[in-house]
Amino acid sequence: MPRWLAVMAALAAILSVLVAAIALVGTFVVPEVRKLLGLGEPPSTTTTPTGERAPTPSAVRRASAPAPTPTVSRSSTYVNRAAVEAAGPNSTGLVVISAADPTHHDQLSAMLTQRGRQVVMLFRPAFVSEGRADKLMDGDWGVLADVDLMGRVQTLVLSRSQVEYSPSPIVQNMWNVSLSVRLVCLRVGIQGDCGSQTFVVRGTGFSQEQALRSASESASASARDAVRAMTF
Numbered sequence: 001m002p003r004w005l006a007v008m009a010a011l012a013a014i015l016s017v018l019v020a021a022i023a024l025v026g027t028f029v030v031p032e033v034r035k036l037l038g039l040g041e042p043p044s045t046t047t048t049p050t051g052e053r054a055p056t057p058s059a060v061r062r063a064s065a066p067a068p069t070p071t072v073s074r075s076s077t078y079v080n081r082a083a084v085e086a087a088g089p090n091s092t093g094l095v096v097i098s099a100a101d102p103t104h105h106d107q108l109s110a111m112l113t114q115r116g117r118q119v120v121m122l123f124r125p126a127f128v129s130e131g132r133a134d135k136l137m138d139g140d141w142g143v144l145a146d147v148d149l150m151g152r153v154q155t156l157v158l159s160r161s162q163v164e165y166s167p168s169p170i171v172q173n174m175w176n177v178s179l180s181v182r183l184v185c186l187r188v189g190i191q192g193d194c195g196s197q198t199f200v201v202r203g204t205g206f207s208q209e210q211a212l213r214s215a216s217e218s219a220s221a222s223a224r225d226a227v228r229a230m231t232f
Contacts, residue, residue, distance in 0.1 A: 077124065077126055078123055078124055078126055078127040078132065078147050079122060079123060079124065079127075079147055079148065079149070080121060080122055080123065080124055083120045083121055083122050084120075084122060084148075084149055084150055084152055084153065085150070085152070086120070087118070087120050087122075087152040087153050088118055088152070089154075090116060090117055090118050090232075091117070091118045091119075091120050091152065091153050091154075091155075092112055092117040092118065092119055092120070092153070092155045092156065092157055092232065093120055093121075093122035093123065093149075093153050093155070093156045093157070094108060094109060094112065094119050094120070094121065094156075094157050094158075094159075095122075095123055095127070095128065095133050095156065095157070095158045095159070096108065096158075096159045097128055097133050097134060097137065097158060097159065097160040098160050098161050098162070099159065099161050100161045100162075100163045100179055100212055100215075100216065100219075101161075101212070101216040101219070101220075104159065104161065104216075104219075104223075105159075107220055107223065108157065108159060108183075108223065108227070111223065111224055111227040112157065112227060115227060115228070115230070115232065116232075117155075117232060120153065122149070122153060122156075127147075133158060134160070136156075136158065136186070137158045137160060137182070137184050141191050144188070149188060151189075153188060154187060154188055154189055155185060155186065155187055155188065155194060155232055156185070156186045156188060157183065157184070157185050157186075157227075157230070158183070158184045158186070159181065159182070159183050159184075159223075160181075160182050161179065161180065161181045161182075161219075162179075162180045163177060163178070163179050163180075163212065164177070164178045164180075165177050165208050165211070166178075168204070173206055174204060174205070174206060175204065175205055175206070175207060175208050175210075175211040176202065176203075176204050176211060177202065177203045177204070177205075177208065177211040177212050177214075177215050178200060178201075178202050178215075179200065179201050179202070179203070179212070179215040179216065179218075179219055180198065180199075180200045181198070181199055181200075181201075181219050181222070181223065182196070182197075182198040183195075183196065183197050183198075183223060183226045183227070184196040185230040185231075185232075194230055194231050194232060195226070195229050195230035195231055197222075197226040197229070199219070199222040199223075199226070201215050201218035201219045201222060202215055202218075203215030203216070203217075203218065
């Protein structure tokens with residue numbers, strides 16, 4: 001074989017090896033380089049049976065990834081944000097945890113208004129139903145750690161009642177009732193007390209309703225005195 005033909009054959013073999021090497025580098029190296037440079041993946045050259053260009057692997061991963069779960073503020077679970085934003089310097093949050101008299105809340109609100117307080121309903125039902133109001137009333141300030149009052153409300157008044165009935169041992173069909181009411185006034189900013197009282201009143205009647213009505217009248221007078229003694 002002539003020498004020049006052998007040289008040409010050798011060059012052709014070398015050229016084919018170089019072409020294969022370049023294709024290999026383009027397949028595995030170029031995508032990584034594009035990622036490092038922030039260029040993303042090269043467009044896919046694969047087509048679907050319908051003739052459309054197939055998505056890149058990263059696009060497939062993004063499409064199959066679960067959507068992020070929206071976060072819910074713990075504060076919004078317990079606080080009426082509109083009431084907080086509308087609160088003024090004389091605002092007092094009122095929380096009635098339990099009441100034997102259905103008018104107890106309105107009575108307390110009227111008493112606080114007479115003291116020049118703007119009564120606001122700051123908390124949602126979950127604040128009471130989950131026991132946070134009870135804990136706060138018992139001195140656990142930690143329940144307000146994730147409750148944002150925006151510095152607008154400086155005082156809170158909480159009320160909790162307990163009723164016990166017993167039949168009269170002397171008079172037939174007569175009921176006795178013992179009504180215990182605890183009122184707590186709290187200063188939010190300094191985490192202090194601004195006037196707290198617990199009082200127990202009793203009533204009698206020929207039915208539990210009548211006995212409770214009698215006790216509630218006495219409780220209203222005691223609650224009025226307690227509110228007057230609060231130092232806002």
